[in-house]
Amino acid sequence: MSTEALSPAPLLHVSQLSKAFRGVQALHDYTLTLQPRTLLGVIGPNGAGKTTLFNLLTGVVSPDRGRILFNGQDITGASPDAIVRAGIARTFQNIRLFRRMSVLDNVKVALQSTQPFRLAEAVLRLPRFVAQEQALEERAKALLAMLELEPYAAMPADSLPYGLQRRLEIAMALATNPKLLLLDEPAAGMNPTEANALMHLIARLRDELKLTIILIEHNMRVVMGICERVQVLNYGEIIAEGTPEAIQNDTRVLRAYLGTVHSEPNHARA
Amino acid sequence: MNHRIGWLIAGLVLALAGASQFLLNDYYQRVLSVIAINIILAVSLNLTNGISGDFSLGHAAFMAIGAYTSAVLTLPVRMKAIVLPDLPVWLGQLEVPFVFALVLGALLAALIAALVGTPVLRLRGHYLSVATLGLMVIVQVVALNWQPVTRGARGINGLPPFTTPLWAYGAMLLTVGIIWRVVHSPLGRAMIAVREDELGAACRGVRVFRTRLAAFIIGAAFASIAGGLWAHLITAITPASFSFLLTFNVVAMVVIGGMGSISGSVAGAVLLTLLPELLRRVETSLALGGQPLYGLSQVVIALLMLGVMIFRPGGLFGREELPAVLARFQRRRSAQRQAPHPSPSS
CATH class of the missing domain: 3.40.50.300 (P-loop containing nucleotide triphosphate hydrolases)
Structure with missing residues (x-):
């Protein structure tokens, strides 16, 4: 703070x-x-x-x-x-993955946006292009390793289990630097x-x-566990903002989630 | 390793094409050249329709641009004075070598693709297909009415017969090689990503519009080269040559071969060029009650297309390329070889 x-x-x-x-x-x-x-x-x-x-x-x-x-x-x-x-x-x-592309290629698509591309170099396979592609491959593999996705590099993205697809999404977001x-x-x-592991991953990243991270999440354990600051939206407006502790005790927040609260706010838990 | 095999095949194809010019008669040389031209058309159309996912129906338009450009540029000056007397003076006195005519045609087609693609590629799906169809109509109408340059409906004939199998296969190898390398580059990856999920691609930094436009322009340039080759093979062109039927044939090659696969487009082009040619001979030799079975070839091809679409809706190759298919085939065969020897424990 x-x-x-x-x-x-x-x-x-x-x-x-x-x-x-x-x-x-x-x-x-x-x-x-x-x-x-x-x-x-x-x-x-x-x-x-x-x-x-x-x-x-x-x-x-x-x-x-x-x-x-x-x-x-x-x-x-x-x-x-x-x-x-x-x-x-x-x-x-x-x-949103490129479902029929390999896991590695998915990451490459996101990675390559950070580097220049010249059609002539690619068509003539000039040394600079070859070196660039090689570097891209290594960076993509390093990213996959960081998110423990390396064993799946050659698989089509849509063959991954759900949880790993979410992790690939994060890998692709990180690839754009x-x-x-x-x-x-x-x-x-x-x-x-899995949610716990993800929480640690986000904090580590x-x-x-x-x-800097903005996290939308329904899992309150994750949100309250790692966020320094929390904003609460309801019907398109910010109804509360503050530390996780303050949010947990905010009457307006409880009302938004649980309906009208008659008794003391401490009664219900977000 | 893989690269070396590619170069080896290319060299072999070129050598065979060269040899065919000495060994085969005119008819066979012509069929061979048509195969190569159709491969160029199918592989270049596949770049938009299969790889980047925009189903264009305007390929014949770019082919026409290439054919007319090459025809007007290469026609000997003496003949231009007779055939195209109303040509602008500078064009009338120009006689360009075939290669340059092909390259200039490709550049012109690329320019027109850029101009037309910029508004048309705002559209998606069926709307885009119909709009590109409109482009074909426009080019045909221009060819029909721009009398001084195109001679209108009469067309231009007596073109120098430059296109030999060596030319056709040289251009074909160049096309396949370049498009293969484009597809296996960041640009190609971006095209496939756009096809798979446009918004997803944009949110990973892909310049979606530029990527789609690049596919359209590159495809148009090679279609134009095919058009130029075709004009100097047939030696006569009219606006009617570049009709919807032509587009339809190329689309069928791409779909049958497998949209998104370069190998598939090559296979589709070979199949749909050779088959009608072979069946035509069957038509005349098979006779029922003294009547040759004309039309049989079309029926057989239509049935074949139905069959492929029902049993292999992804086309012969799906989205895969030949090396991947061969590798899988090999794996399966080695697995079968092990199967007949069950282990003693089982």
């Missing part, structure tokens, strides 16, 4: 971000200032606007209103590939052991790769 106060330039600054779909306000006046290397959790009931937030931040949909400043650069309404190159990577809640990583329900469908 102290570093947050000292650091002069936030990595991400979002102001008054709004988006409506056919009259339904998916996100309304969303505001966020994120310092480098924080791990922010975003929670909220289904349909609260969490994934819309990610879609807006990554250029998948463009906002009706508001501004997104990333690393001092205005990326409001930029295309998804430009935003990736600016340094924001994401995973998808409903996994991001500063900010957006994880959309990475623990969905995992059992407690943040420390080793000096990442």
Whole structure:
């Protein structure tokens, strides 16, 4: 928290971000200032606007209103590939892999966005191209090793079990060399052991790769376990923001999740 | 190792093509050349339709561009004065070697593909297919009405018969080699990624539109070369030569061979060129009540296509390439060889 106060330039600054779909306000006046290397959790009931937030931040949909400043650069309404190159990577809640490509090639596609490509060099197989491809292969394998996916490198992506597909998603996001990583329900469908392992992985990635992470998650053990700060969305608006402890005792949050709370807030547990 | 085999096959094909010019009669040389031209067409169409996932029906348009460009550029000046007297002066006095005509045709087709692709590739799926079909109509109409350059419906004939098997197979090997290398490069990976999941690709940093456009442009350039070769093989072209029927044939080759597989496109092109030629001979030799069975070949080919689509909907090769298929075949055979000797314990 102290570093947050000292650091002069936030990595991400979002102001008054709004988006409506056919009259339904998916996100309304969303505001966020994120310092480098924080791990922010975003929670909220289904349909609260969490994934819309990610879609807006990554250029998948463009906002009706508001501004997104990333690393001092205005990326409001930029295309998804430009935003990736600016340094924001994401995973998808409903996994999006290149299903019939090999696990290794999936990672390569994400990796190659960071390097230049010249058609003539590729066609003539010039030494520089060959060296570049070799380096790409090694980096892809190193990434797979880091996420313990190396044994599956040659398999088609859609033949992986669900949990490993989620990990491949993370590998691909990391391959684009991001500063900010957006994880959309990475623990969905995992059992407690797997979720625990994932939690440690996320914390490790943040420390080793000096990442800033926004985590959407329904699994409260994961969110409360690793996030320094939590935002709660409901009907497209931020209804609470603070440390995990503060959030757990917030009446508005409990009401959003459980309906009206009559007795003392301590009674119910988020 | 693999590379060396590729070069070896290429050398062998080229040597055989060269030898055929001395050993075979005109008819067989022509059939051989048509096979090579169809391979170029199928492999280049596969780049958009199979690899990057945009089902184009405009291939005949680019072939026409190549054919007319090459025809106008290579026609001897003496003949131009007679056949195309209304040609702009600079064009009328120009006579370009065949290679340059092919390259210029390819560049022109690439330019037009870039201009047309920029709006048309905003579309997806069926909408894109129909729009590319429109491109074919436009090119045909231009060829029909641009009298001074194309001679309209009469077409241009008496073209120099430059295309020999050596030319055709040289161009074919170049096409397959270049497209193979494009597909096995970051660009090719990006194309396949776009085909598999467009949004997923964009969110991993792939410039989706540029990637799709690249596939369209490269495919168009090679279609144009095929068109040029074809014009100088048949030695006469008319706007009607580049009709939907032609596109349909190439699409059938790609689909039967297996969309997304270069080896498949080659196989499809060979099969759908040779088969009608062979069956045509059966038609005339088989006679029922003194009447040759005309049309038999089309029926047989149509049935074959039905069969392939029912039993192998992914085409002959699916999405795989020949080396992968051979490796799997070998594995299966070695597994079978071990099977007849059960271990004593079992």
